[in-house]
Amino acid sequence: MNKSTHKPGSGNDAGREQKTLTLDEEAIRRAGTADLGDGAVTPGYGPYREAIIKLLNDALATELVCVLRYKRHYFTADGLESPAIAAEFLEHAHEEAAHADKIAERIVQLGGSPNFNPSSLLERSHADYDECTDLKGMLRANLVAERIAVESYRQMVELIGDKDPTTRRMLEGVLAEEEEHADELSDWLKR
Template sequence: MSQQSAVVYDEIDVQAIREAARQQVSEGAVSSGYQGDREKIIKLLNDALATELVCVMRYKRHYFTATGLANDAVKAEFLEHAQQEQEHADRIAERIVQLNGQPDFNPDTLSVRSHAEYDDNLDIKAMIRANLIAERIAIESYRQMIAIIGDTDPTTRQMLIEIMAVEEEHADDMSDLLSD
């Protein structure tokens, strides 16, 4: 049985994996086989973090400033999206730390690093339109980040794919609201 086990593990050098894990403990979640350009990916993720945080603030402002009984459903949508954007920001910040980076929450540079823009419209249709534009920007930004990362960092890639799928749902929601 041990020879069969050796054949199964012939392509995986378990001893080398164990040794590298012991020697590189300070690298945390980043294993010796990690192929991504960590500095580049951390920068991309910090820009995505800024984008998500700006989106949280935009949706929250819209939630609190949208008025009128007819807009209760729209306000609820804004609040739900703000909460989901915050979840995205948290996931991104956590991934940055896993890559041994530092998440950049500096409020002085958030709007500069964000792909999406902040919006302070008071008209409900203008709010919805601004959010739809921001979602479309986020979708394209994530698509490009996914392409840049390719197969070099499957964990980050998968996270971005999952976030992009939610952004597509948000864009669809805003498009539906704009049509109503």
Template sequence: MSTEAPTKSPAPGNRLVLDESAINAAKSGLDKGAVTPHDAPWREDIIKLLNDALATELVCVLRYKRHHFTAAGRSSPKIAEEFMVHANEEAGHADRLATRISQLGGEPDFSPDSLSKRSHAEYDESLDLTAMIRANLVAERVAIETYSQMIDLIGEKDSTTRRLLEDILSDEQEHADELKDWLKE
């Protein structure tokens, strides 16, 4: 005797079928590269979100590098070295975001004049090691929140961008945990 529930057929019109007109549209517009009709409704909004995230990552690179070069104190050599590791990882995030912006047919905005205005995180000039760690932890927490919101907003609208943001979010969470632990030392 089978314990499986009987399977219902979907109601007419609720079947999983591909949009043939969108598939046919994807055969043209070759100059758009990876951008297909599926991306079109949200493309500009996603590019804006990604450019703001790019600004945030670049400000974080600058903040971590400043802290790397100005950290002083008993624990500073080890932590300063980690600040540079974080700076390099943030730079990698920026590169990945810029690549995705380009794939979507946008232009990555590296303008120094607008970086701090578009960034979700702040630059910090602290000279005290504990203040540096706190400033970086605040920035990582801001990044975690903004990436989480971006992932929710994008949802299924752009699965490639969503996966990219989820990957970066994972790194940011690791950074925050590490910084939290340094505050205990």
């Protein structure tokens, strides 16, 4: 059927109600003028903002621990394949630092304060720090951490859903990169 000649109420649309999408103009105007000091955070963010900030601060801690673990592995990797693997560790460290920056920026946008306190990083992080000295152990520790990050971000995306679409999209992007890291590490372990 040609869509340009399709008429509502005919064919497959029979019995289906026509609905329009309209915005609540009054709510939009109220949101625009209420609590101007909150910047982009309008009342529509509802009661979940603080919980989302907590999730993001835990994710920030995880990313920072991952940066530290990758950096340690980069500098201490030793062995025949170590230059190539160490380069991979350094690349991942830089990407994890970029994730941390995105997360911290979003926390601030939501009116929160990013928690960079080193004394509580490990207790807030989903992933562990690792001090192993052999390449296989390093690869395995980083793969485990990436898989933990993948599952953490997957759950956060699911929890946040439509409560904060901007944060959800950011987390989906980070999740995709964490999946890529896990695939790369898994490939190294199979060699």
